[in-house]
Amino acid sequence: MTNEPPAESPIPSTRxxxxxxxxxxxVIVLVVGASVAVSTIFVMNYNTRSTYFPLTSVTPSGYPIxxxxxxxxxxxxxxxxxxxxGFDLAYVSDFTGATLPTGWNxxxxxxxxxxxxxxxxxxxxxxxxxxxLNTWKDPAYQNRWVTGGLCQCGVPRTYGxxxxxxxxxxxxPNEVALLWPSDNSWxxxxxFLETGGSTTxxxxxxxxxxxxxxxxxxxxxxxxxxxxxxxxxxxxxxxxVVDGQIWGQITSPEEITRRPMTLDFQQLAExxxxxxxxxxxxxxxxxxxxxxxPK
Numbered sequence: 001m002t003n004e005p006p007a008e009s010p011i012p013s014t015r016x017x018x019x020x021x022x023x024x025x026x027v028i029v030l031v032v033g034a035s036v037a038v039s040t041i042f043v044m045n046y047n048t049r050s051t052y053f054p055l056t057s058v059t060p061s062g063y064p065i066x067x068x069x070x071x072x073x074x075x076x077x078x079x080x081x082x083x084x085x086g087f088d089l090a091y092v093s094d095f096t097g098a099t100l101p102t103g104w105n106x107x108x109x110x111x112x113x114x115x116x117x118x119x120x121x122x123x124x125x126x127x128x129x130x131x132x133l134n135t136w137k138d139p140a141y142q143n144r145w146v147t148g149g150l151c152q153c154g155v156p157r158t159y160g161x162x163x164x165x166x167x168x169x170x171x172x173p174n175e176v177a178l179l180w181p182s183d184n185s186w187x188x189x190x191x192f193l194e195t196g197g198s199t200t201x202x203x204x205x206x207x208x209x210x211x212x213x214x215x216x217x218x219x220x221x222x223x224x225x226x227x228x229x230x231x232x233x234x235x236x237x238x239x240x241v242v243d244g245q246i247w248g249q250i251t252s253p254e255e256i257t258r259r260p261m262t263l264d265f266q267q268l269a270e271x272x273x274x275x276x277x278x279x280x281x282x283x284x285x286x287x288x289x290x291x292x293x294p295k
Contacts, residue, residue, distance in 0.1 A: 063241045065228045066165055066288070073129050074165045074226040074287035084232075087161050087292035094288045095131045100124070103154030107266065111149070116272030123148035123267075129287070133267050135173045136281040145278060147173055149266030152289075156182035156260035161292040163230040164193070164265075167285050168223045171199045172278025173269040177229060179261035187212055188257035192231035192240055197276035199223045204231075204240045204248055208255045215255055217248030226287070233261075234294070263289065 064083040066076030072094075081089035093101045100106070107119040118141050123134045133148030140146075168175050177193040180186075187207035195202050203218040217240060221227065230241040238256055240248040250256065267284060271277035 063230055063232070063244045063246075064163060064290075065244045066163075072287060073285070074167070076165060076226070076228070076287070078165075078288045078290045079163065084161050084292050086295055088295055089290070090157070090160065090293040091155060091291040092288070093131075094129065095126050095286065096129060098126055100126055100131075100150070103152055104150055105153045107149035107151070111147075111266070111268055114268045114270055117269055118144060118146045119149045119266075120146040124150050131265075131286040131289075133175070133265060133284040133286075134281065135267050135269055135278055135283070145173075145269045145271050147267035147269050148284070149264070151180065151264040152262050153182070155291075156262050157291070157293060158258060158260045159233050159235065159294050161230065161232040162192070162263055163228055163290045165226060165228050165287040165289075166193070167226045168195060168199060168282065169285065170224070170278065170280065170282045172197055172276065172280075172282045173267040174276045175223075175284040176264075176266050176268070178264050178266075179231065179233065180264045181257075182260040182262050185259075188259060188261075190231060190233065190238060190257075190261065193229045195223055206238060206250055206255055208257065213255075215250050215252075219247050263291070 064079030066074070066079050068075065069077035078092050078094060095101075106121045106124045108121050109119055111117045111119060120138055120141065123136070123138070123146055125132050125134065133150075135145060135147045137143050138146040162179070164177050166177070174197050175193070175195040176191055179190040179192070181188060187209065189205075189207040191203075191205040193202055194205060200222060201218060201220045202223060203216055206215045207213070208215070219242070221242065227242055228244070232239040232241065233256075235256065235258070236251065238250040239246055265284065265286065267282075269277055
């Protein structure tokens with residue numbers, strides 16, 4: 001049945017964000033290629049004390065972007081096995097062929113954090129060397145806007161470095177790349193790319209504690225261009241990178257989970273609420289995924 005999520009495909013609830021009791025801001029400048037992006041960093045916490053990492057500038061880090069390759073849709077091939085000191089290559093998929101690799105599950109049903117939304121299995125495809133999540137008005141669902149989502153449910157990890165080469169084709173749904181607890185007991189949750197329906201800005205959100213406190217960073221960047229997004233999760237820090245540069249980091253020990261997590265991608269369209277609703281079909285395109293485990 002398509003009106004309930006299958007048991008093997010949990011539905012993350014990344015739209016449980018509500019109003020915050022505290023908002024702290026700062027501004028950073030990110031140089032991506034030849035362009036300069038100004039980024040506002042926010043920390044938002046629910047009903048408790050705040051935590052804030054005072055990032056004053058984007059840090060050149062040398063994290064992998066990928067190897068230039070003209071035969072790749074994004075122009076870059078996956079990085080190699082020794083790209084991050086202290087980590088070993090654990091998984092890579094370039095999404096060749098026409099089917100999902102082993103270990104991935106497609107969402108169906110109503111998203112847990114988007115009761116007016118709908119996931120559809122046909123809205124996730126592997127085509128033209130890419131994983132594609134596609135939002136479009138689907139006649140099978142009364143011509144409603146239906147979105148794509150999937151999880152790497154068969155590959156839980158505790159700590160690691162995840163890199164995703166992706167872009168979006170237009171505004172509308174919230175496009176999210178995240179780590180989700182493998183036992184489905186939420187929080188924690190680490191959203192290391194979340195667009196909010198925009199094509200010009202994104203943010204990261206770390207959900208922690210039983211009352212869902214959140215720690216958030218914002219960045220202005222052209223999401224319709226290819227970028228390599230990454231999250232490095234260790235016992236000491238959760239570090240967000242884009243195109244090889246750090247744009248956010250969380251080091252508060254109480255915020256960093258030790259529970260096994262899985263990699264997920266999803267689109268959420270909140271058309272019934274009058275937001276994050278596309279005007280035309282929109283896709284999230286993923287050229288490749290690379291994951292590293294700690295040595």
